[in-house]
Amino acid sequence: MNLPEIDIGRSPRDTANPGDITLSAYLAERPGDEFYPSQAPHHPHPSRQHSMYDPLTGLPNRIMLKQALFAALSPAAAQRPIGLCHVDVDGFAAINHILGHDVGDQLLQTIARRISHRLGDGCLLARTGSDEFSVLVTASARTADVGDTAEAILQAIRQPVRLAGRRLHVTASIGVVACSPHLYSAAELMSAAESALAQAKAAGRDRYRRFDPDLHARQQARHEIAWALPQALARGELFVEYQPMVRADDGELHGVEALARWRHPRLGLVAPAQFIPVAEEHGMIGEVGRFVLRTACAQAGVWHTRHPGRRLVMSVNLAPAQTDDPALPVLVAGLLAQHGIDPAMLQLEITESSMMPTAGPALDTLRTLAGLGVRIAIDDFGTGYANLTNLRSMPVHHLKIPRQFVTAPVDEFAEQVDCVLVETVVRLAHSLGLGVIAEGVESQAQAQLLRRLGCDVFQGYVYGRPQSPDAIDARLSASPGRAP
Ligand code: C2E
Ligand code: MG
Ligand code: MG
Secondary structure, three states: OOOOOEEOOOOHHHOOOOOOEEHHHHHHHOOOOOOOOOOOOOOOOOOOOHHHEOOOOOOEEHHHHHHHHHHHHOOOOOOOOEEEEEEEEOOHHHHHHHHOHHHHHHHHHHHHHHHHHHOOOOEEEEEEEOOEEEEEEOHHHOHHHHHHHHHHHHHHHHOOEEEOOEEEOOOEEEEEEEEOHHHOOHHHHHHHHHHHHHHHHHOOOOOEEEOOHHHHHHHHHHHHHHHHHHHHHHOOOEEEEEEEEEEOOOOOEEEEEEEEEEEEOOOEEEOHHHHHHHHHHOOOHHHHHHHHHHHHHHHHHHHHHHOOOOOOEEEEEOOHHHHOOOOHHHHHHHHHHHHOOOHHHEEEEEOHHHHOOOOOHHHHHHHHHHHHOOEEEEOOOOOOOOOHHHHHHOOOOEEEEOHHHHOOOHHHHOOOHHHHHHHHHHHHHHHOOOEEEEOOOOOHHHHHHHHHOOOOEEEOHHHOOOEOHHHHHHHHHHOOOOOO
């Protein structure tokens, strides 16, 4: 469709060129054109409560939508399925910011008009937030097609809009939920549509997503974790377990990996796979990481004092945000000095993404750490986006082969690509002068094969699960060990 050259952001007085056409002149010529609403979609009767309608678009507001939802969900209603589409304009804040609030208002009126044109009988359109609209689809509007309704709304919004002299391509995201009335309350239905909307946004915008109860439950759990984590640190609910690493040649204890744990008073033991990503997402990983580093270094100091001459490696995981922190080497140097630890006995495990920069603060931090004499290992090597050219120039000492490569059943294992992968990583590491630690070793048969493939150190359930410091202490006391 060819859009007329019209600048709806300007008044007739602003018209500089005789060829330009203003909004009011345009509307006078083409009343009722859907390009811009000549009137709001709905006209609240003056006697009706203003609190029920949005003054900008004339649409019912959130309060009225809720009332309609209550009515549709009440036992007195027909108990037929209903649907809800929750529409949010993508990037609306930027439009407001760049083009001004007047233009933003006009865009919302345009969108309100376009949506209302696409809806059939039995649909109630409401403006439920600044750039949010909701459509209640009742049974008479064939709720089975609530997805079609959402698609029609998306298409209507996608048509270019000319505002403030620009041709704008606006999109929206929609969360869709359809259900039998007895399944949800009004609040639950709205929250489900909001959750589906968040999924549509996360999936890349300009699309609709149906509510996914499983995904929603997982998101709720993540929210709960994010909310509880700061208190967990303050209340001492976090602690550290240590998993043995043994030398491939003689089975002697090489060191331990410090693994964060969280005992939540209600949720029980929360796995690091659950709370570490949430801590990263919410900017709390620095604090969690410092706690683990301090605890592990204090523990290493205790073991070095109790078992002199054992030269036990303490391996601590670092999240990418920690390697970006230029204050990290100062903290590490302080802990090494405080606990009398030989720097070569501290290993820091970084992820492959920390290897991506060829320059910058993360690399400087790693070089400073290596300069202290600390060992660096790349965790789960081969599962991320390794920059192999960096391997030559980076201060790395070990590669850790992830569990995924080594846990296939041993009789199949020899024939599998995993075997080739392990062999390749070992050859790469050894040719660069790096050691190889194989993780997830669960049987002696696996260990035998991994030994033949050249791995230097093993870590896995067959050598011990992550355990308390006392358990490691008992193990150290039981076997005198030999110097590496
Ligand atoms: P990771 O660093 O690769 O740690 C190894 C994980 O594999 C641990 O899981 C360990 O319990 C598990 N594992 C070890 N051997 C076996 C085995 O034989 N079989 C099986 N099935 N699993 C084995 P965990 O403790 O749940 O930790 C998961 C991940 O959480 C860690 O993977 C690490 O990426 C992260 N993580 C844990 N603690 C910290 C921490 O303090 N800081 C950071 N940044 N990440 C941490
Ligand atoms: Mg690790
Ligand atoms: Mg690992």
